[in-house]
Amino acid sequence: MRAFTDFNTNKTLIMLSVFICISIACFNSFGVAVTKNASAAQRSTIDTSRTVLIWIFCLAVPMYGERQESFKVLQLFGFIFLVFGTLVYNEILVLPFLGFNLYTKEALKQRDRKESKMLLNGQSENPDYSGMTPHTGHDAQRFMKNIEKKKEELVNRTDDDEVSYEEQENRYK
Numbered sequence: 001m002r003a004f005t006d007f008n009t010n011k012t013l014i015m016l017s018v019f020i021c022i023s024i025a026c027f028n029s030f031g032v033a034v035t036k037n038a039s040a041a042q043r044s045t046i047d048t049s050r051t052v053l054i055w056i057f058c059l060a061v062p063m064y065g066e067r068q069e070s071f072k073v074l075q076l077f078g079f080i081f082l083v084f085g086t087l088v089y090n091e092i093l094v095l096p097f098l099g100f101n102l103y104t105k106e107a108l109k110q111r112d113r114k115e116s117k118m119l120l121n122g123q124s125e126n127p128d129y130s131g132m133t134p135h136t137g138h139d140a141q142r143f144m145k146n147i148e149k150k151k152e153e154l155v156n157r158t159d160d161d162e163v164s165y166e167e168q169e170n171r172y173k
Contacts, residue, residue, distance in 0.1 A: 027050070031043050031046070031047070041090035041091070041092070042090075044086055044089070044090055045086055045087070045090060045092065048082055048086040049083075051079070051082065052079050052082075052083065055069070055075065055079060059071055088100065091104050091105060091106075
């Protein structure tokens with residue numbers, strides 16, 4: 001109930017509340033537009049910069065004749081850590097140590113391309129793994145021998161060796 005009486009007695013509070021509602025609506029609509037036209041990573045980076053800008057604004061602009069916020073070095077380090085973490089998370093800044101660069105989108109794409117090329121060339125990254133059964137080599141050799149045998153039969157065949165259709169069917173049963 002006190003909030004409603006404060007609203008009735010303080011017109012500045014009403015104006016600030018309306019301004020906050022409008023600014024949040026604008027921020028969200030711009031955020032949707034950025035995500036639609038750019039990426040979620042860029043929206044996240046912009047969101048981080050918004051926090052820093054609000055902090056700087058509160059430090060610089062006095063309200064009601066006095067500053068609402070005083071500068072604290074720990075807050076500065078916190079904002080630097082926040083911005084740094086956002087840049088690393090969104091892969092805008094890639095750290096080449098402690099494995100931070102192993103699972104970036106670019107590193108995963110390169111690894112997939114390399115594996116695809118190796119598989120197309122019949123190689124495997126793991127030499128103990130074979131995508132074939134153990135008898136594949138033997139089956140392939142037997143198949144090639146059968147083809148060579150059929151070729152020889154066709155080459156050595158004469159016109160006198162004409163075989164009837166029934167004999168051919170019986171041969172393959």
